[in-house]
Amino acid sequence: MAQRTYPGHSLIGKTATTKRKVKNEVIRQLTRERGPDPDAESWLLMFQGKYQPEYWIVLLVKKNATLKAIDEALRDIWLECCSHLSAFTIHGEDYVSFPDVEFGGKSMNARLGNLFSVGLTGEYIYDYGDSTYLTFKVLDLVPFSPKGRTSVEIVARNDPPDIRCSVCGEPATEICLECLYEDSETPFFCDDCFEKHECDEEMSLPVVNSPRMGQCAYTG
Ligand SMILES: [Zn+2]
Ligand SMILES: [Zn+2]
Ligand SMILES: [Zn+2]
Known part of the structure; x- marks a missing residue:
């Protein structure tokens, strides 16, 4: 490899x-x-x-x-x-x-x-x-x-890793924590697709350039 x-x-x-x-x-x-x-x-x-x-x-x-x-x-x-x-x-x-x-x-x-x-x-x-x-x-x-x-x-x-929205393929801005906790392999969304996404809107964290992304209350 x-x-x-x-x-x-x-x-x-x-x-x-x-x-x-x-x-x-x-x-x-x-x-x-x-x-x-x-x-x-x-x-x-x-x-x-x-x-x-x-x-x-x-x-x-x-x-x-x-x-x-x-x-x-x-x-x-x-x-x-x-x-x-x-x-x-x-x-x-x-x-x-x-x-x-x-x-x-x-x-x-x-x-x-x-x-x-x-x-x-x-x-x-x-x-x-x-x-x-x-x-x-x-x-x-x-x-x-x-x-x-x-x-x-x-x-x-x-450099920030290239993380894409799992729906439309645009750069991702949000991680859906409900999806993340359910071990979904596609918890990443752009703003538009996250709005339409059916999980709880409060349960999200921003995509940030850090190994702590998506953990606790880390927003960068
Ligand atoms: Zn999208
Ligand atoms: Zn979700
Ligand atoms: Zn914390």
């Missing part, structure tokens, strides 16, 4: 790329636009939907930032609906957004400098009820800094 390419864009230089080529493309664009800074060290991290590999982002993160800073960025870009709990799993240990004496887990104030190395992989969960699962990989350690005063910058992202 041919490997899917999962197209996307480097947000530095706005160039088209694919998931497989994105690391080299981002480094090329950072070199061109900002130039290497011998005093800067940042991780290039790839996050993707564990079960939806077509959703991916690349983050440039200061070498000694905290896991919390990444958690905030992931929520902001992809996940936040109602302040659910989240956790990273790294080297078999959980780092949770609200460490709990009873259930254990380390704090997300842990710094990346002691934890990360190039090639490291790990997992991340947002919301223990209607969960979104991500995996990540440390792609590289590079001589650049995130822009401004932030410690995390999103530098590349997948």
Whole structure:
């Protein structure tokens, strides 16, 4: 089977790329636009939907930032609906957004400098009820800094997958949750067809470019 390419864009230089080529493309664009800074060290991290590999982002993160800073960025870009709990799993240990004496887990104030190395992989969960699962990989350690005063910058992202209305074939805008919960393979509709669709109108969420699409109250 041919490997899917999962197209996307480097947000530095706005160039088209694919998931497989994105690391080299981002480094090329950072070199061109900002130039290497011998005093800067940042991780290039790839996050993707564990079960939806077509959703991916690349983050440039200061070498000694905290896991919390990444958690905030992931929520902001992809996940936040109602302040659910989240956790990273790294080297078999959980780092949770609200460490709990009873259930254990380390704090997300842990710094990346002691934890990360190039090639490291790990997992991340947002919301223990209607969960979104991500995996990540440390792609590289590079001589650049995130822009401004932030410690995390999103530098590349997948293009929105081409999701079509199951009735007319136009680009889909709504997911019918009733259909989704009934395991229909065609829960996607455009506005017009969704209006005519017989399920409850309230039971819908917008189509958005995120692995959390269609979950809980996530609207992008
Ligand atoms: Zn929620
Ligand atoms: Zn339609
Ligand atoms: Zn429906």
